[in-house]
Amino acid sequence: MKRRIYILVLIASLFLVLSCSKDKEENPYHFTEISEITQFLSQFDWRLFVDIENLENGMMELSVDVDRRGATLDLDDTYSLTVNGNSLPYEPHPIFSNSLYFGPIEMPPPSDVKVILKRQDEVLFEKNVRLAAIPQITSFPDNPDWSKDITVKWNLSRNSHVQILTADTNHYNESQLRDYPLSPSARYFTIPANDLYMEQVSSYFVGVYQFNFSQYKNNILCCVTADNVYEIEDEEGHEPSLFVMKERLLKQGR
Numbered sequence: 001m002k003r004r005i006y007i008l009v010l011i012a013s014l015f016l017v018l019s020c021s022k023d024k025e026e027n028p029y030h031f032t033e034i035s036e037i038t039q040f041l042s043q044f045d046w047r048l049f050v051d052i053e054n055l056e057n058g059m060m061e062l063s064v065d066v067d068r069r070g071a072t073l074d075l076d077d078t079y080s081l082t083v084n085g086n087s088l089p090y091e092p093h094p095i096f097s098n099s100l101y102f103g104p105i106e107m108p109p110p111s112d113v114k115v116i117l118k119r120q121d122e123v124l125f126e127k128n129v130r131l132a133a134i135p136q137i138t139s140f141p142d143n144p145d146w147s148k149d150i151t152v153k154w155n156l157s158r159n160s161h162v163q164i165l166t167a168d169t170n171h172y173n174e175s176q177l178r179d180y181p182l183s184p185s186a187r188y189f190t191i192p193a194n195d196l197y198m199e200q201v202s203s204y205f206v207g208v209y210q211f212n213f214s215q216y217k218n219n220i221l222c223c224v225t226a227d228n229v230y231e232i233e234d235e236e237g238h239e240p241s242l243f244v245m246k247e248r249l250l251k252q253g254r
Contacts, residue, residue: 063105150191154187162210
């Protein structure tokens with residue numbers, strides 16, 4: 001009887017160890033700040049950045065920026081990128097000579113997609129990837145007082161590999177910027193009093209960012225999603241976008 005109990009305990013312990021190991025394998029990415037993600041991405045030859053946005057008609061809009069580290073692209077080469085068998089049109093990036101822009105296309109909002117990127121007949125990326133869920137900020141003060149604690153709350157349908165809250169305050173040429181790494185399971189965060197305080201604040205931005213990564217050989221796909229609240233005095237009326245975050249991630253190794 002004791003031997004049977006011992007065996008049952010051993011089996012239960014084995015299942016627990018395997019379960020913990022599986023969890024670690026599913027999320028091997030742990031970063032404490034944006035610069036660590038930047039350094040991580042700089043190791044790869046090709047970087048794919050997937051942007052997704054939910055549309056009012058229930059569909060999802062998807063586009064992909066493809067970046068080759070430290071090399072100018074030969075525009076005589078032919079590239080192709082498919083997502084779940086759907087081909088995305090592409091064009092050279094208007095600013096960076098080592099980047100291509102694919103999309104956008106509309107499609108039903110799946111959580112997993114198969115992405116295939118080719119240059120001529122060479123496969124650069126081919127893998128089923130898990131898209132990051134899109135956060136939705138549900139609570140933020142209308143008139144934030146940056147000298148006090150400020151709590152941000154949001155909804156998120158599933159955890160991502162990495163979750164970071166970014167916030168900044170600005171007044172003309174002066175600014176304060178903070179990145180707060182969060183547990184993937186977090187659904188609220190309190191910005192500490194005075195972290196972003198300025199005597200005068202003419203604009204601010206608070207964004208909740210999700211990151212999912214998928215590696216293929218020495219190339220990587222990064223799906224970035226976000227929701228944000230902001231007040232910006234911009235005479236051109238520009239709305240913050242994921243472009244700024246991608247440029248922060250790629251500031252090294254272009």
